[in-house]
Amino acid sequence: MPLFERDTEIYRDRDALREDYQPEELVGRDEELRTFQAALQPVINGEQPNNIFLYGKTGVGKTAASRYLLSHLREDARRYDDIDLTVIFLNCDGLTSSYQIATRLVNELRSESNQISTTGYPLGSVYGMLWEGLDECGGTITVVLDEIDHVNDDSILYQLPRARANGNLDNAKVGLIGISNDFSFRDDLSPKVKSSLCEQEIHFPAYNAKNLQAILEQRAEVAFREEVLADEVIPLCAAYGAKDAGDARQSIDLLMKAGDLARDEETDRVTEEHVKRGRRALERGRIKEGINGLTEHGHLVLYSLLTLDLEGETPIRSRDVRPRYTRFAELANRDPLVPRRMRDHLSELAMLGIVSVTERNEGRRGGTYREYALDMDVELIISAMRDTIDLVGVHETIDSHVNTESKRTLDDFA
Numbered sequence: 001m002p003l004f005e006r007d008t009e010i011y012r013d014r015d016a017l018r019e020d021y022q023p024e025e026l027v028g029r030d031e032e033l034r035t036f037q038a039a040l041q042p043v044i045n046g047e048q049p050n051n052i053f054l055y056g057k058t059g060v061g062k063t064a065a066s067r068y069l070l071s072h073l074r075e076d077a078r079r080y081d082d083i084d085l086t087v088i089f090l091n092c093d094g095l096t097s098s099y100q101i102a103t104r105l106v107n108e109l110r111s112e113s114n115q116i117s118t119t120g121y122p123l124g125s126v127y128g129m130l131w132e133g134l135d136e137c138g139g140t141i142t143v144v145l146d147e148i149d150h151v152n153d154d155s156i157l158y159q160l161p162r163a164r165a166n167g168n169l170d171n172a173k174v175g176l177i178g179i180s181n182d183f184s185f186r187d188d189l190s191p192k193v194k195s196s197l198c199e200q201e202i203h204f205p206a207y208n209a210k211n212l213q214a215i216l217e218q219r220a221e222v223a224f225r226e227e228v229l230a231d232e233v234i235p236l237c238a239a240y241g242a243k244d245a246g247d248a249r250q251s252i253d254l255l256m257k258a259g260d261l262a263r264d265e266e267t268d269r270v271t272e273e274h275v276k277r278g279r280r281a282l283e284r285g286r287i288k289e290g291i292n293g294l295t296e297h298g299h300l301v302l303y304s305l306l307t308l309d310l311e312g313e314t315p316i317r318s319r320d321v322r323p324r325y326t327r328f329a330e331l332a333n334r335d336p337l338v339p340r341r342m343r344d345h346l347s348e349l350a351m352l353g354i355v356s357v358t359e360r361n362e363g364r365r366g367g368t369y370r371e372y373a374l375d376m377d378v379e380l381i382i383s384a385m386r387d388t389i390d391l392v393g394v395h396e397t398i399d400s401h402v403n404t405e406s407k408r409t410l411d412d413f414a
């Protein structure tokens with residue numbers, strides 16, 4: 001018997017559900033694509049290209065739209081002899097400064113054998129090399145900077161769009177396309193950067209359930225074999241997606257998770273039940289990642305709230321969480337944070353969806369205050385916080401959930 005056997009009853013091409021798959025057509029983005037296409041038109045006319053800024057929440061098709069239109073632009077530009085178009089696509093994740101972006105661009109424009117080191121030059125000379133490289137390349141150059149908000153200083157965002165006006169370029173016509181899902185990034189740009197980078201702004205709104213359904217249907221046709229998906233599967237993934245964030249990536253992930261669960265069960269049909277289970281599994285993954293990403297004090301606050309919740313003390317005010325938190329911090333040998341900072345951690349937990357918050361009114365005395373409760377299952381939280389629990393000790397309320405030698409006695413927590 002072979003150890004490995006193909007199990008492709010469910011999928012025709014599972015890779016079509018992966019992040020790096022580029023769909024042939026984009027659905028449900030007609031208006032944004034029209035505006036974006038119009039903003040790119042000067043390239044085909046042989047004119048100075050626009051600088052374009054695309055923004056919108058994560059997973060709403062900004063990158064997909066850019067790749068789609070730029071590949072058409074590249075193809076169609078070939079039909080005109082007087083247009084020489086170069087497209088440079090750079091994801092700024094991991095590139096935090098204008099200096100790093102500029103050296104990457106210089107190297108993109110140079111041959112393999114002529115690359116420059118990514119450190120050691122003054123910024124001015126890197127820009128010098130960049131202008132030289134761009135002019136040598138000549139023609140129209142479209143530079144796409146995806147996740148542009150990762151760049152901490154805005155020098156390149158000013159220099160590149162203004163290069164020609166500032167007399168740094170003679171031949172090349174450069175257009176910058178910036179993409180961001182960080183709304184405050186755009187608001188915080190200095191006025192001079194904003195006016196050059198955001199010449200044309202295009203907002204990508206979140207997808208609604210109808211959009212998501214069309215996107216999923218298009219993807220499912222490539223990814224799944226016929227008759228594999230029960231009728232409710234796609235509408236349900238789309239409805240969850242629209243309710244959560246209108247994020248296409250999340251909905252596609254959910255469809256894939258449902259498919260994987262069905263495959264693991266060795267059935268040849270994906271059902272509503274698989275979607276529901278898939279959603280729970282993905283959510284647990286996200287929450288777990290969220291908890292792992294918290295600081296130690298975040299964990300101490302969460303641990304305090306967890307034990308109070310199990311004692312039936314929630315919903316509870318921040319000031320009533322405090323004694324437990326202070327005690328836990330002491331047991332962990334950490335200095336407790338001031339109340340305000342401790343409250344910030346509660347808010348962060350609420351943002352992650354681990355804790356729920358209710359605004360309460362003091363009645364005639366007029367003030368409002370917030371009460372916190374746990375909104376996530378105990379086992380999941382405990383499994384994501386093992387290190388902190390080991391540090392503080394096992395509180396009696398979670399005793400039955402934990403298997404450990406290092407329990408503290410009740411008196412320790414008094």
Ligand SMILES: Nc1ncnc2c1ncn2[C@@H]1O[C@H](COP(=O)(O)OP(=O)(O)OP(=O)(O)O)[C@@H](O)[C@H]1O
Nearest residue numbers: 019026027029058059060061062063064181248249
């Ligand atoms: N209109 C669409 N039609 C088909 N597929 C789409 C559409 N919009 C998004 N997708 C798919 O959803 C996924 C996420 O889209 P994309 O990467 O373009 O989002 P984004 O807005 O750039 O998000 P981020 O800001 O997180 O990078 C990709 O796999 C993409 O192919």
